[in-house]
Amino acid sequence: MGSATRIAGKDLKLRLRDRSFFIMGIITPLALAYIFHLVFGNAFAADSLELEVGLVDLDGSQVSQSLGEVLSAMDSEGILVLSEFDDVTAAEAAVESAEVGAFILLDAGLGEAAATGRPFTIQVVGDVDSPTSTQVASSIASEFGSAVERAQLSLATAVGLGQGQPPPEELAAWGQEAAQRPPSFTFTDVSADTRQLDANTFFAAGMAVFFLFFTVQFGVVGILEEKQGGTMARLLAAPISHASVVAGKAILSFALGVISMTVLMVATHFLMDAQWGPPLGVALLVVTGVLAATAIMGVIAGAATSADGAANLGAIIAVTLGMLGGTFFPIGQGNEFLARLSYLTPHAWFMRGLADISGGAEWTAALPAAGALLLFSVVLGAVAWALLQRKLGT
Amino acid sequence: MTTVLAAEGLNKKFDDLVAVDGVSFEIAEGETFGLLGPNGAGKTTSISMVAGLLEPDSGTVHVAGTPIRTNSTDGRAEIGLVPQELAIYPDLTGAENLRFFGRLYGMRGEELEKRVAEVLEVIGLTDRKDDLTREYSGGMQRRLNNGIGLLHRPRLLILDEPTVGVDPQSRNAILESVEELSGQGIAILFTTHYMEEAERLCDRVAIIDQGVIQAEGTRRELVSLVGKKDRISVTAGGDLTGIARAAAGLSGVTEASASDHGIEVLTSDAATLLPSLMSCFSSVGASITGVQIFEPNLEAVFLHLTGKALRD
Known part of the structure; x- marks a missing residue:
């Protein structure tokens, strides 16, 4: 292990000295994230994407129908495409098959709750691969819930007034009491799937994970560079194992990846107000994400015959996986096949993990995505390890 | 004299190409042994097997009595390798290059610093030790390349065409340093395709061609062998x-x-x-x-x- 860290330390010094790490690992992703943030910051607005929102009205009251009317009006204006469903099962099937990106569920009793001041719940069920539709549905539901709350408050005040004309000071007290009631409206996310990254965080995370694959290349491809440069013979002639050499390069990849991601997270938080989520969850995703990226780039380095070849192949793979993984835009929006395909990439899992822990969720919400990333790391890491060891023996 | 290197019956094929065929030789302490042959004769393949970089198809290599294998680090510390290609990091200084490789050989602290200073003195780079090696001349880089091989005081020094591409002045300095090392008791395996270098430096020479040692002995023995x-x-x-x-x-x-x-x-x-x-x-x-x-x-x-x- 000592030899591996010494090799990694030497390589880290070289990378920092030749500035390639700063350019590829920090400056370029940060600049692109910021440019995307400036240019496409509103890309998630409803008029730029096809938003398919469903409605399940189990209440059928005048209050609940008013939401249907609002959504119909938005449909007519082309803001969104509304689909109405008779029951939850049909609506869930529609989300599953990507017919709609999300649906709003109004439970029976909403109208009565609005009239009596009882608590009520509005649910939004969204497809994780349709973040925009889900976000829009959530906003509409939230606004509708607030409107119902205001109506409850007005009603409570009016009822108080109906008991006789109170003195002005008593009227003011009723008003205060009504205002101080605990909120009767709760907006419920039914699962982490409904949580979304805001545009700033999306672009910051997308660029960070996209360039992560280029950054970690500096480590593992170093094996090929040292072979071509002649220094590998000297390393292998030293009293250190082949495994130490491969481990040294992997440690460098991991270190560069973690440094890059950390710097980008801090920088985008302050520059772009990116909200990455609970630190423990983010750390888990970063560590597993960097491991997965290192494993993939290790396989490429093990399969390539030259450093240039590995860099070129690595770039092709990184761009393809990055695009498919939705680092530039939510690729699964409205396309179930692409949505499913995207989960063949670590990028998609990383982005999903961040979405899962956004909006105040616990760090444990990152565990499924981190688990998937770890699986990538273990399986492809084993392949990379074998290929790179073999490369040193030839 | 003690035998430092014993290579016996080395064979290596790359697909259908027989690169080395039954190569055997020994080198004693303080002896300089030359492998003389044209490019592609099998010199580098032979020394790669001696240095443990390449596993022979058959045959054995022992350095100071320890078998040398690619999958083992045993005996490696006794070998100093100076590859034909420059094996230095251009974005590290001369001293940093020496320190890095010294640490890989287990050298630490004061011992390492002292030895780095000694080697820099021997190769004449003390004044330039803190410059990045990319700023060195070709001859200086070659001297550093040789110095790294000496750093850990190996018992066997392998020099693979150490004067290729250097100016006459640096070439002479390198040859002089090899003569000096031989005098210090280091066994030296020297490959070259320059006849005059082999004649000047080597106590014994093996003439290798097409992977086979054609003849071996002192210069005079070789000459008498062919009746000249x-x-x-x-x-x-x-x-x-x-x-x-x-x-x-x-x-x-x-x-x-x-x-x-x-x-x-x-x-x-x-x-x-x-x-x-x-x-x-x-x-x-x-x-x-x-x-x-x-x-x-x-x-x-x-x-x-x-x-x-x-x-x-």
């Missing part, structure tokens, strides 16, 4: 035919003949014959104005053994 003679060329005046006849009667003279400006004498040992030859010339009244000795060289031996010139 020393030639003494004497520029003289007088009765050249008579002088030649007198010289031919001397013991040790194989052949003596008159030429346009003097006498040509062939012998198996010019150095031994020369005093008696001069006495003979003096006794027959020859006026001698010049003497040159031409010893048969390894180039001629190589040509004789392989049918081609060394630089083919």
Whole structure:
């Protein structure tokens, strides 16, 4: 292990000295994230994407129908495409098959709750691969819930007034009491799937994970560079194992990846107000994400015959996986096949993990995505390890 | 003398190409052994197997009694390798390069710093030790390349064409340092395709071609192996035919003949014959104005053994 860290330390010094790490690992992703943030910051607005929102009205009251009317009006204006469903099962099937990106569920009793001041719940069920539709549905539901709350408050005040004309000071007290009631409206996310990254965080995370694959290349491809440069013979002639050499390069990849991601997270938080989520969850995703990226780039380095070849192949793979993984835009929006395909990439899992822990969720919400990333790391890491060891023996 | 390196029956094939075929040799402490052959003869493949970089298809390598294998680090610390290609990091300084490789060989702290300073002194780079090696001249880089191989005080130093691409001044400095190291008791395995380097440095030489050692021995043994003679060329005046006849009667003279400006004498040992030859010339009244000795060289031996010139 000592030899591996010494090799990694030497390589880290070289990378920092030749500035390639700063350019590829920090400056370029940060600049692109910021440019995307400036240019496409509103890309998630409803008029730029096809938003398919469903409605399940189990209440059928005048209050609940008013939401249907609002959504119909938005449909007519082309803001969104509304689909109405008779029951939850049909609506869930529609989300599953990507017919709609999300649906709003109004439970029976909403109208009565609005009239009596009882608590009520509005649910939004969204497809994780349709973040925009889900976000829009959530906003509409939230606004509708607030409107119902205001109506409850007005009603409570009016009822108080109906008991006789109170003195002005008593009227003011009723008003205060009504205002101080605990909120009767709760907006419920039914699962982490409904949580979304805001545009700033999306672009910051997308660029960070996209360039992560280029950054970690500096480590593992170093094996090929040292072979071509002649220094590998000297390393292998030293009293250190082949495994130490491969481990040294992997440690460098991991270190560069973690440094890059950390710097980008801090920088985008302050520059772009990116909200990455609970630190423990983010750390888990970063560590597993960097491991997965290192494993993939290790396989490429093990399969390539030259450093240039590995860099070129690595770039092709990184761009393809990055695009498919939705680092530039939510690729699964409205396309179930692409949505499913995207989960063949670590990028998609990383982005999903961040979405899962956004909006105040616990760090444990990152565990499924981190688990998937770890699986990538273990399986492809084993392949990379074998290929790179073999490369040193030839 | 203690045997430091023993390579026995080394064979290596790359697909259908036989790169090394039954190569065996030994090197003793303080001995410089040369592998002389043209490019592609199998020199680098042979030393790669000796250094543990390449696993032989068959055969064994022992350094200081320890078997050398690619999958083991045993015995590696006894070997110093100077690869043919420059094996230094251009974005590290000379001192940083030395420190890095020194640490890989287990050197630490004061011992490492002291040894780095010593090696920098030996290779004449003390003044430039803190400069990035990318700023060094080709000769300086080559000297550092050699210095790294010496850093951990190996018992066997492998020098693979250490003077390729260097200027004459640096080349001479490198050859001098190899002579000095040999004097310190280090066993040196030296590959070259420069005949004059092998003649100057090597106690014994193996001539290798097409993966096979064609002949091995001291320079004189190799020359005698192919029957080549020393030639003494004497520029003289007088009765050249008579002088030649007198010289031919001397013991040790194989052949003596008159030429346009003097006498040509062939012998198996010019150095031994020369005093008696001069006495003979003096006794027959020859006026001698010049003497040159031409010893048969390894180039001629190589040509004789392989049918081609060394630089083919």
